[in-house]
Amino acid sequence: MNILVCISHVPDTTTKIKFAENNTRLDTTGIQWVINPWDELSLTRALELKEKSGSGVQKVSVAHVGPSSAEPTIRKALAIGADDAYRVDVEALDSYQVAAQLAEIVKAGSFDMILCGIESSDYNGSNVGGMLAEFLDYVSVSGISHLDIEGGEILVTRELDGGREKLVVPSPFVGIVQKGIAKEPRIAAMRGIMMARKKPVHLVDATEAGPLTRVKEFEPPQPRPACKFVDPENPEQLVELLQNEAKVI
Amino acid sequence: MSVLVYTENWDGSFKKLSCELISFAVKLAEEMQTDVAALSIGNVEAEELEKLGQYGVKRILTAQNGELSQFDPQTYAKAITQVADKEQASLIVMADNNTGKALAPRLSVRMKAAVASGVSHMPDTLSPFVIKTKTFSGNAFAVTELPTDVKILTIAQNSFDLKKNPAEVTVEDAGIDTSGLRPKAAVKEVEKQTDKLLLTDAEIVVSAGRGMKTPENWGPIEELASLLNGATACSRPVSDEGWRPHEEHTGQTGKIIAPNVYFAIGISGATQHLAGVSGSKYIIAINNDKEAPIFDAAQYGIVGDASRILPRLVDALKKAKSA
Structure with a gap:
């Protein structure tokens, strides 16, 4: 069984977000780029499964859609333990364009399980995984908090609004994963970093598929009014404010 | 041209969120001078369906097909596409929750429809269709144009006020052809949190x-x-x-x-x-x-x-x- 983990390259969450060119694009100066946290957890779980005896997982690959500036992120994924990587050399403008490119990698390869993080921490669309599954007409399961292979069966737990379900899924399938899938993201060790240099990164030509949406500009959210402080010696006043001023309780 | 709202039910009941979707869709349809229909999949009693009518929707399409009793994004996307095509829907509205996040992207590819996720504002303009979506974890909005004929919006919870607007409701069968629609994943175990208030529902x-x-x-x-x-x-x-x-x-x-x-x-x-x-x-x-x-x-x-x-x-x- 071969697993493909789709990785997105996002600004570190603590980065202060700024925009450039009349707020039409992200100002990338000074941004620390990282693997999208959910993708990192997916990769960690894929590697755990590969190491689990009897899982039948032979290979874990990663795929990324984006220009060469994402190379360090891809190398990091290889250093963590992925066997090889695919990069589609195109600056994709929305999740539809990303998913269309990823679909070509899947069609050209031989993957039984494709994992995507539930959303990217930058654009928060939560769309790539589901779109990829539809391009391929594969089964998709969203909100996966647990993934295992037992006796040749792929078992997943999905979180629903108000509960969870355990499912047996056929392969190939697209798993869209969330928190819980792995405890902590795996960190690259020195040996992994050395080995990553020799692992192949396959460069893939972009397909013609373009975006469906167009971001005209970015807008900051409405600033919140300044915090009204209540005297800690008189917390009763808070109840009164919530009752009579905010009228929320 | 019409607006189709997918209103999910939880064991046969709707939530406040479902009514928020209706309120939003009715208001938007008014601005677009078009009609709204709600689609409900699963067994929901007539009385519960009428609840949606309180917020202004006049037509409710229901699908109680056994093939759709398990929530499976692949089969649901095919079923909803059939309804959207029949209704000539130009806008499909659903919740930005686990269900909507699983369905909207599949529908988007299937119908070649642009998606705006996590919508919390009315559109800036209708033609061209421009709407704000939440990005960078709430640190910015992306003012996004959806140029496709069919558009999909997933609506953030608690973003739109409920607006009572009672309407006479007609309920019709959605007429989904379920041949070939069978989920390929099998549910082994279901665990429901019924005893306490869900975090995502709490005011x-x-x-x-x-x-x-x-x-x-x-x-x-x-x-x-x-x-x-x-x-x-x-x-x-x-x-x-x-x-x-x-x-x-x-x-x-x-x-x-x-x-x-x-x-x-x-x-x-x-x-x-x-x-x-x-x-x-x-x-x-x-x-x-x-x-x-x-x-x-x-x-x-x-x-x-x-x-x-x-x-x-x-x-x-x-x-x-x-x-």
């Missing part, structure tokens, strides 16, 4: 963090939540430590919620935490560090020791409630 959430020092100090947090008919939540370190169940973790990697009132007690308000709660209407912070970033996001705050403040707050609430 008031009382959340606490590492500032509480030990899990034994949660008594007043739970008491406060129960007095306010709210749910309890926690920050990531607290759930990582195992002080509270993982279901309670709110924040970027946990649950993303948008209640009316969010109490952040002993939570400093790291970016990752705020990413999960910034949609809350009111944030109330109690923290002993006056420099804590949570106070920048809060409307009301108390700088002080939560263990001393909470009991007095609980007493004051009890008094206010009995008054």
Whole structure:
């Protein structure tokens, strides 16, 4: 069984977000780029499964859609333990364009399980995984908090609004994963970093598929009014404010 | 041209969220001078369907096909596409919850329809169709144009007020052809949280963090939540430590919620935490560090020791409630 983990390259969450060119694009100066946290957890779980005896997982690959500036992120994924990587050399403008490119990698390869993080921490669309599954007409399961292979069966737990379900899924399938899938993201060790240099990164030509949406500009959210402080010696006043001023309780 | 709203049910009942979707869609359809239909999949009693009519929808299409009894994004996307095509829907509206997030992207590819996710504002303009979507975990909006003939919007919870607008409802069968629509994944086990208020449904959430020092100090947090008919939540370190169940973790990697009132007690308000709660209407912070970033996001705050403040707050609430 071969697993493909789709990785997105996002600004570190603590980065202060700024925009450039009349707020039409992200100002990338000074941004620390990282693997999208959910993708990192997916990769960690894929590697755990590969190491689990009897899982039948032979290979874990990663795929990324984006220009060469994402190379360090891809190398990091290889250093963590992925066997090889695919990069589609195109600056994709929305999740539809990303998913269309990823679909070509899947069609050209031989993957039984494709994992995507539930959303990217930058654009928060939560769309790539589901779109990829539809391009391929594969089964998709969203909100996966647990993934295992037992006796040749792929078992997943999905979180629903108000509960969870355990499912047996056929392969190939697209798993869209969330928190819980792995405890902590795996960190690259020195040996992994050395080995990553020799692992192949396959460069893939972009397909013609373009975006469906167009971001005209970015807008900051409405600033919140300044915090009204209540005297800690008189917390009763808070109840009164919530009752009579905010009228929320 | 029409608006189609997918209204999910939970064991045969709708939630406030379903009514918010209807309110939003009815208002939008008015602006677009077109009609709205709601699609309900699964067994829902007529009386419950009529609830949706309270918010202005006149036509409800139902699909009670056995093939659709299991929620499977692949088969649901095919079924909803059939209905959308028949209705000549130019806009499909659904919730930005687990279900909507699973369905919208599949529908988008199937119908070549642009998606706007996590919508919390009415469109800026209808032609061209331009709408704001939440990006960078609430730190910005992307003003996005959806140029395709069919458009899909997923609506953030608690973003649109309910608007009573009673209408006479007609219920029709959606007429979905389910041949070949059979889920390929098999459900083995279902676990439902029925006993307590779901975090994502709660109007008031009382959340606490590492500032509480030990899990034994949660008594007043739970008491406060129960007095306010709210749910309890926690920050990531607290759930990582195992002080509270993982279901309670709110924040970027946990649950993303948008209640009316969010109490952040002993939570400093790291970016990752705020990413999960910034949609809350009111944030109330109690923290002993006056420099804590949570106070920048809060409307009301108390700088002080939560263990001393909470009991007095609980007493004051009890008094206010009995008054």
